[in-house]
Amino acid sequence: MEICLEDVSYKSGKVFICQNIAWKLSQGEHWVLFGENGSGKTTLLSLVAGYHSIKKGTIFLDGEAYSEELLPKIKKNIALVSSSFFNNYYHNETLLEIVLSGGESGLGLGDKIIPQKVVRAKHLLAALGLKNRYSHPFCYLSKGQQQCVLIARALLNKPKLLLLDEIYSGLDAVMKKYVADSLKDICTEENVGTIMVTHEVENITDEYTHILLLKKGKVFARGLLKETMTSAVLSNYFQCSVDVTWQDGHFGMDIKINKQSLAEFYKKEI
Numbered sequence: 001m002e003i004c005l006e007d008v009s010y011k012s013g014k015v016f017i018c019q020n021i022a023w024k025l026s027q028g029e030h031w032v033l034f035g036e037n038g039s040g041k042t043t044l045l046s047l048v049a050g051y052h053s054i055k056k057g058t059i060f061l062d063g064e065a066y067s068e069e070l071l072p073k074i075k076k077n078i079a080l081v082s083s084s085f086f087n088n089y090y091h092n093e094t095l096l097e098i099v100l101s102g103g104e105s106g107l108g109l110g111d112k113i114i115p116q117k118v119v120r121a122k123h124l125l126a127a128l129g130l131k132n133r134y135s136h137p138f139c140y141l142s143k144g145q146q147q148c149v150l151i152a153r154a155l156l157n158k159p160k161l162l163l164l165d166e167i168y169s170g171l172d173a174v175m176k177k178y179v180a181d182s183l184k185d186i187c188t189e190e191n192v193g194t195i196m197v198t199h200e201v202e203n204i205t206d207e208y209t210h211i212l213l214l215k216k217g218k219v220f221a222r223g224l225l226k227e228t229m230t231s232a233v234l235s236n237y238f239q240c241s242v243d244v245t246w247q248d249g250h251f252g253m254d255i256k257i258n259k260q261s262l263a264e265f266y267k268k269e270i
């Protein structure tokens, strides 16, 4: 499966959130989508997942342009896990309803409930520590438990591409290791590709092959992870001194910021 973004822009009101994005992802690749708060990462993932219509440019799935008609194929193959996206939509829905909606084109539960999907949804919820809570409303769960419901939702259809938006935030240490190892197994066994957004750089491990660096909605850098995530590129990106390290297969970043540049940064932002 191949996803190709050609000159994609998206705006809300008059403001462009993503601008002129060109990006090609091939089957089984593992990408990190990295960038400062508000740079457009969640928005870009939700565009790739088919949750918004694009204002300019085109996204292709195996050469077919995204459209209403293509939505079932998009939703079958690409799954988004993003609490910052879904928490705007899910409140009183039960865990089972939310996981089952992962098999639908929209955000809600469709007309027909397929018994095999119910079995799989319950199995996934149980595997993620939510056994016997199938009828609980989503809003009554803790942040980490909500994250697990969204992971189960994404896995319902056995997608070919998983879009993971800060999925480890809120998970306790054991659950984080369990989820990371389970996803690694699924991705290896079924040749599933991933795009991971994270601010916690230790989550960037050797399995990730590529990176797209976003700044203010535009591509700042893109390429092979170890060639692109360098001290020079990140110092330029953050406009301060950044030291990049790789230790035991994990990425590390040491940021040195002096008080004067911090004051200048805040003046600029205000």
Ligand SMILES: Nc1ncnc2c1ncn2[C@@H]1O[C@H](COP(=O)(O)OP(=O)(O)OP(=O)(O)O)[C@@H](O)[C@H]1O
Pocket (backbone or CB within 6 Å): 012, 017, 035, 036, 037, 038, 039, 040, 041, 042, 043, 044, 084
């Ligand atoms: N529906 C919306 N309407 C208007 N503006 C929006 C909407 N969604 C996002 N934005 C704005 O678009 C910009 C990018 O938001 P987005 O959530 O994609 O950033 P992000 O890179 O995921 O940030 P973070 O790292 O904080 O999660 C932000 O300035 C945000 O305020």
Ligand SMILES: [Mg+2]
Pocket (backbone or CB within 6 Å): 041, 042, 043, 084, 165
């Ligand atoms: Mg985000």
